[in-house]
Amino acid sequence: MKALLPVEVIEKRIHVIRGQKIMLSTHLAELYEVETRALNQAVKRNKDRFPHDFMFQVSMTEADWLVSQNVIPHKKYFGGTLPYAFTEMSRK
Secondary structure (H helix, E strand, C coil): CCCCCCHHHHHCCEEEECCEEEEEHHHHHHHHCCCHHHHHHHHHHCHHHCCCCCEEECCHHHHHHHHHCCCCCCHHHHCCCCCEEEECCCCC
16 A cells, blocks of 8 residues: 655645646646646546636746746746646535
8 A cells, every 4th residue: 555645745745826726737746646647638638627717728928937936947848739737626
């Protein structure tokens, strides 16, 4: 059985964009120990299973902000495509 991650590790990966707490697809994939590419493919194949407000793609301006805040080292970190931002599940 795998040990749980310390809360601090997860908290460091949570950022606020568009007024929402988000986790980038790259960081979420890291936590689940899968390739980002595999996570993104799975999400694209199953979009109808996710609430419409569960995720969005980061804009170029937001990616620039992530670099300026040292969240990521540079935009090349995303491998040529802008990442998805996963939000907290809506509690309606």
